Amino acid sequence: MSSTKVVKESMTKGALIYLLDLFCNATHPQIREKTAELFAKMLADKLIGPKVRIILNKFLPAIFMDAMRDSPEASVHMFEGSHENPELIWNDEAREKVSDTVRKLKDGHYKAQREDADTKWNLKEDFAVVYTDVEGELIVGGVILRLFIANPAWVLRRPKEFLTELLEKWTQLTDMTNPNGEVLETVTTAVVCLFQTQQTLLDQVPQLGYVPRVFQVMSSRNNAIPKAAIQVAYQLSCNELCIRSMATTECIGAMKLAMKVRRDMIALAAEALSKMFDKGEEELVSQALKNDLLPFLLRLLEGGLEAVENPAATKAQIVKALKAMQRSLLYGEQITGILEKSAVWKDYKDQRHDLFITDSNISGYLTGPTGPSVAGYLTAGTKMTMPDAPPPLDTGHQDDLH
Known part of the structure; x- marks a missing residue:
């Protein structure tokens, strides 16, 4: 042989x-x-x-x-x-x-x-x-997606091949006018799970040419597709090489459009935008100005987050995105000029918005309970850490009780 x-x-x-x-x-x-x-x-x-x-x-x-x-x-x-x-x-x-x-x-x-x-x-x-x-199992690249989603930490034999075949399957589905909704959801969840458990694979995505395709399908008339695209775009926004690739394609206008169509996905999209602008890519800020993203985000701060589970954390991400754009060397002054004219911006610009962002993300979604709302303030639940040991029984100092 x-x-x-x-x-x-x-x-x-x-x-x-x-x-x-x-x-x-x-x-x-x-x-x-x-x-x-x-x-x-x-x-x-x-x-x-x-x-x-x-x-x-x-x-x-x-x-x-x-x-x-x-x-x-x-x-x-x-x-x-x-x-x-x-x-x-x-x-x-x-x-x-x-x-x-x-x-x-x-x-x-x-x-x-x-x-x-x-x-x-x-x-x-x-x-x-x-x-x-x-029979009936959805298998991509030799991986049974149902079982992979249930156990995303599974050590794959050929992760790069799986990544390529999974993204190709996702692209085929999102290119369709009416893909099978259940299949699209399963494949999208598998993409999210793969990137969350194997973040180094994100480095491969730009050279495979999938970054522009994620944003191109955001204009689809099928409501399920912009949702899937925002979920994948969020994962891409966690990687610097992917953000650099985004700067070479039209992505901000696509994100804005998808946020309008899928208002229930605004939280995830807002967090993705804050991550994208945080890396200082001037072309992304330029796209934001061309596509009137600032007035759109300011309107969201004013109201319109009814479909979002955690409005306070979402507002915090929007503020974070706007402040990141303000740091732009080329367009910072222009951004500040637009923000200063906004009445709603005055309520948010000096706040410590990072206090209202929960530190745990599950499947790419912001989670955590919201505290009671106070007009004009960003509010969100904070974690209380209780001491393991009980307080001393006998103490002469009132302060010890705290």
Whole structure:
């Protein structure tokens, strides 16, 4: 199997189905391990290896091929075990179904070869072993999204490939006029989970070319798409390289439009804007001026945050975004001039807005209870830390009670 010619010939003669039968149905563990080793050798062939992988993938989940390459012994143990994780649903039923299918195909090919030694072995294009437990699951890049969302800290075998395929799937859905809402929500949640647990992957997004596409779809007439785009844009705003990429595309006008369409997403969008402006990208401030973002944000401070769960924290993020724009070297004076003319800005400009931003984000959303509202003030719940030990029973100082 070190020779491409031999690998190619073995494929046409049906070596794969015989070896699969040994891997699935042989009773001796060592034979099965040696078979896995042989598969790994065939998979490593530069020309025929990819075709071997495609055929094996019709019978076994892709993770088995990686295991054969890394540890033939582990691949046999994996085949014998039961698993339910983001990269593999495998149990007795799946194992028996594969083993039976392989045995029947092997017997059929053996019979044909007995009659004619030149018989070639091939599978129909649409052939695949369907495991009942995987039917109906949304799988992207070999990852079962439902289980990944439930366990986003799972260590993925190929995170970069998963990132690319997931973003491609997300782009395909958001390019549609009427995508399946449930599928879009699942894929968007998976994108958010991936970026929250593996923030270094955000560095890859600009070079993959997905940053402009996130903002382009914000103008979609399908209400679900601007929501999904704001959720992804928020994750991108947590990364400096992504923000630099945003500065080279039209994004502020798109964000403003999406905020108008999805008023329930204003909180997340406001926080994204404050992060974007905080990095001092002059082009983003220029876009804000061109798209009249300041009057729009000032109107939100005045009222119109009824759809938002935590208006105080949202106002705090808007104030933060406006103050970040004021620090612009090129446009700071112009920004300040616009803000000074606003009556509502006078109520907010001198406040310590950072006190009203909760320090815990869940799934990219601002969370935390709001305190009682006081006109003209930003209010939000603050955490009280109680002492672990009770106060001393006997004390002569009144101050000790506090």
